[in-house]
Amino acid sequence: MDFIPRPKPPITGNESIHLEDAYHGYFDLSLRRTRTVLNDIDLVVSRGEFVSLVGPSGCGKSTLLKLFTGQEIVQRAKNFEVLGLLPSFPDRTRGVVFQNYGLAPHLTVLRNILLGLEFQASLLQRFSPSWWKRAKDMASKYLDDMRLTDASDKYPPELSGGMRQRVAIAQTLITIDLFGMPDLICMDESYGALDASTREDLQIFILKLWEKYKKTIVFVTHNLEEAVFLGTRVVVLSQFWTSDQPAAQQEGSRIIMDIPLESHAMSTEVKQTAAFKELTKYILDRGFNPKQRLHVAQFNADLRHPNSFSSLTREQCATAFVDGSGATSPQSLDGKT
Ligand SMILES: Nc1ncnc2c1ncn2[C@@H]1O[C@H](COP(=O)(O)OP(=O)(O)OP(=O)(O)O)[C@@H](O)[C@H]1O
Ligand SMILES: [Mg+2]
Incomplete structure (x- = not known):
């Protein structure tokens, strides 16, 4: 399988988030080393987007959000800017509703x-x-x-x-x-514990706020319907593998899907339409089913948002082609040193 990098969109400096080749992990006492949680995240978010961030439990959604708000400092990244600055501490331009x-x-x-x-x-x-x-x-x-x-x-x-x-x-x-x-608002499963009717009321409420202020929202949710209903874009974070052996899975998660959504409905009735259900099912099948864990080369099909891009760092390239199927050398893939 060949990995074809998706080129980075033009960067104007006016993005809400510009994250490239970002790695983050936590020290694991049993492994006696840092365990990678976020493994090469590439993400550009324009101002005013409503990003729904989803993925299996433990894939690193809250960790990614903490990088945006400055609660965690990214361990390694080629580029990392939030509202034009490297976030090194929480401040009022980056509002947050915590998971806990x-x-x-x-x-x-x-x-x-x-x-x-x-x-x-x-x-x-x-x-x-x-x-x-x-x-x-x-x-x-x-x-x-x-x-x-x-x-x-x-x-x-x-x-x-x-x-x-x-x-x-x-x-x-x-x-x-x-x-x-705030210019960027990060919500981490903010609606997770609400009853269905309050939750739908608040979905409309946040959409109205977003329409009024035109600020950027990153909304983490376990509810795919909610993600598709709210977002201008659904980003799926998940584990992946790099050789032809699914068992040889990489440690940590990457963005494996990035789906643009056309328009915003102000009525939750849209959730009943066939197109809505079909898209939700597609994301569930491709992004969440461990049996269908994606090879890194399969990402591009689902990185459909105009801002989405993907690269491989040199060390990933080294493992991506151990099966010998790719004639492409790591150096020629992204030209990184
Ligand atoms: N402070 C920490 N110290 C050590 N490990 C951590 C820490 N925070 C998170 N982790 C680990 O990092 C991984 C990702 O955690 P994170 O909370 O980002 O996942 P998540 O996608 O938000 O999960 P959920 O959907 O269950 O909220 C998990 O394996 C978790 O155990
Ligand atoms: Mg979480």
Whole structure:
């Protein structure tokens, strides 16, 4: 099988994310070395895109998101810029709704919702009673919207998973209302613990926010329907293999699918259409079924988004062609040193 690299799109410097040949892993005590989680990620995201990021559990979605927000520092990359800078710490331009909700356990629901505002308020706002009144009125509105009014004085450990998730969402939304939307918002399974009806309401809600502010969103979800419904693009992260022996799988994940989605429906009814179901099934079969784990050379068929590209680094080339099927030498593949 031949690997044909997909060329990088033109880079203007105005992208939200530009990541090339990125590697990241964690030290594994049992292996006594770093275990690769992200194995050569290539990703360019234009401003204003809504990227749904999916992939099997443990493939590295949260890790990738943490690189974007600066919670983790990438271990190796040829290029890495988020909003034009190397992200080295979390800041307010890169908003985040955590997978584990990120609530302060010793503060009530109401105080947790107001917490983000305390961090971001200017000195003038902090000491202005009228600003705080507005913030508190808004907090009551969100408590009501999220059906949390009765839980306002409770503490996070007293709440169900779904309730905690709604508090975290309210915390983010109120910050957006008062300070505008961050240029990049990263959501890690933010809707995972919600009941079906709240989840659909919030899907429409986030789409409306996105339409209003035209900022970039990276949305990690385990729900493929949600990914296809929300995204302008569905990116699938998964393991892969490089020789003709599927057993010789590479450690870590790459982007194996990158599907552009044409338009946004504002009604969840679109999920019932045949085309929607077909696409969802296709992504599930190709991206998630371990029996169909892709050879690196098979990626290109599913890297369909105009911004998607793929390269192989020299060490991957060395293993990609051990079967002898490719006459191509590693050096000629991408010209990298
Ligand atoms: N801080 C850490 N230290 C060591 N290993 C870690 C750390 N964080 C993540 N990992 C490992 O990295 C791999 C990827 O984890 P990650 O949380 O990014 O996966 P994920 O795709 O978000 O999974 P899920 O869908 O279950 O949330 C897993 O094997 C995980 O055990
Ligand atoms: Mg995760």
